[in-house]
Amino acid sequence: MVILQPEIDERQVAPNLDKFLKVITNDGGTIENVDIWGRRRLAYEIQKKNEGIYAVVNFTATSETTQELDRQLKLSESIMRTKVLRAEEAIAQVAAEKARSEAKAARKAAAPAKAAKA
Numbered sequence: 463m464v465i466l467q468p469e470i471d472e473r474q475v476a477p478n479l480d481k482f483l484k485v486i487t488n489d490g491g492t493i494e495n496v497d498i499w500g501r502r503r504l505a506y507e508i509q510k511k512n513e514g515i516y517a518v519v520n521f522t523a524t525s526e527t528t529q530e531l532d533r534q535l536k537l538s539e540s541i542m543r544t545k546v547l548r549a550e551e552a553i554a555q556v557a558a559e560k561a562r563s564e565a566k567a568a569r570k571a572a573a574p575a576k577a578a579k580a
Contacts, residue, residue, distance in 0.1 A: 463516065463517070463518050463519075463543075463544070463545045463547075464479065464516075464517045464518075464519065464535060464541055464543070464544050465504070465508070465514040465515065465516055465517075465541070465542045465543040465544075466478065466514060466515040466516075466517065466540055466541055466542065467511070467514070467515070467539075467540050467541075467542060468501060468511060468513040468514055468515060470515060470540055472498075472500060472501065472515060475498050475515055475517060476496065476498065478540060479496060479517055479519065482531060482534055482535055482538070483496075483519065483521070483531075485527060485530055485531045485534060486521050486523045486527055486531060489523060489524065489526075489527040489530075490523075490524075490527075491521055491522055491523030491524065491527050492521065492522045492523075493519065493520075493521045494520040494521060494522065495518075495519070495520040496517065496518075496519050496520075497517065497518045497519075497520075498515070498516075498517045499515075499516035499517065499518065500515060500516065501513055501514070501515050502514065502515075502516050508542050508543060509542055511542070514542050514543070520549075528546055531546075532544055532546050
C-alpha cells in the first residue's frame, strides 16, 4: 500500500506509480493489480496533512526487489507512507481481524440477553 501526497492530481497517480513499479518488472517480477482508492481521510495527521491518495499494488517479486522498491518509494517526496506485506501475512491479518470482530459481535449479542435476565 502506498499513500501519496494529496496535492497530486489523481490522474497522475498511475504514471507516478509506474515509475516505481518498473523496478519490479525490470527484475523479472510481475504486477498483478494496481488498485487506486483515491483521496481518503487519514486516521491521523501525516506531515501536517489530513488526506492522502491511497493505492494498493499486488505484485510478485523477490525479497531483494521488494526491498529496493520500498527504498525508492521512501526516498520520493510525493510518497507519504508505504506498507509492504507478504500475501500470507495480509491474509492472516484479515482473518485475525475477522475473528476479532466476530467475537466482539458475539459479546454484544450476549450482553442484552444478560441484561434481560437481571
